[in-house]
Amino acid sequence: MNIKHHPSDAWLLDFACGNLPSLFDQILKAHVDVCSTCKEVVRDAERLGGELLDTIGQSSTAPIEMCHEKYDNINNTSDDASRAESTGHVADLEKLVSTYLDSSFNALPWKSFGEGLKLCRLIKEDNVQMWMLRGQPGVTLPVHSHKGSELTLVMKGAYFCGSQIFQAGDIEEADETVEHQPVITSGGECICLAVTEGQLEFKKVLPRIVQKFVGI
Numbered sequence: 001m002n003i004k005h006h007p008s009d010a011w012l013l014d015f016a017c018g019n020l021p022s023l024f025d026q027i028l029k030a031h032v033d034v035c036s037t038c039k040e041v042v043r044d045a046e047r048l049g050g051e052l053l054d055t056i057g058q059s060s061t062a063p064i065e066m067c068h069e070k071y072d073n074i075n076n077t078s079d080d081a082s083r084a085e086s087t088g089h090v091a092d093l094e095k096l097v098s099t100y101l102d103s104s105f106n107a108l109p110w111k112s113f114g115e116g117l118k119l120c121r122l123i124k125e126d127n128v129q130m131w132m133l134r135g136q137p138g139v140t141l142p143v144h145s146h147k148g149s150e151l152t153l154v155m156k157g158a159y160f161c162g163s164q165i166f167q168a169g170d171i172e173e174a175d176e177t178v179e180h181q182p183v184i185t186s187g188g189e190c191i192c193l194a195v196t197e198g199q200l201e202f203k204k205v206l207p208r209i210v211q212k213f214v215g216i
């Protein structure tokens, strides 16, 4: 498994510091568990946190300046764009998948979101929701934007978004500034775990009507 799409450093830093709502924390943990590259970034961030705690009080530099200085050092060595492909362990992802995709997978309360696309809301905490998405080969999702952050982890199969392809283990980030329309590749069924903040904003009327029933 070659992981090519990682969460940004900002997400990983918040993850390392334990600053995230629990559903975002869970989906990032699922990625970090199978991604050696991100595991290293998180380890660096945790070390930075420990060093900061040690040096605060011994220095006249304000903690926030110290943090920026140290973070810049990390950032220079682990820039997202320059990250090498990460080789995760398929077995780990399979373990993760089995956590969610056990024998009752088919019995989950799936709701149809158009032909070949099913959604199932797993958890809702305040305005953050965790979803499982299941799309058949070649299915095009409705074009949409967001009212907050969205992280999508591919668990099985793959999808295109514009010219990029997201495969098992990859994370796609989106927010208010992103409008996208994932297309499942022809290779097979695609299953994703997604965490969304606020409701999605669909551009066309039909998905907006279905949205009323599904709640995404």
Ligand SMILES: [Zn+2]
Pocket (backbone or CB within 6 Å): 003, 005, 006, 007, 031, 032, 035, 036, 037, 038, 039, 086
């Ligand atoms: Zn990663």
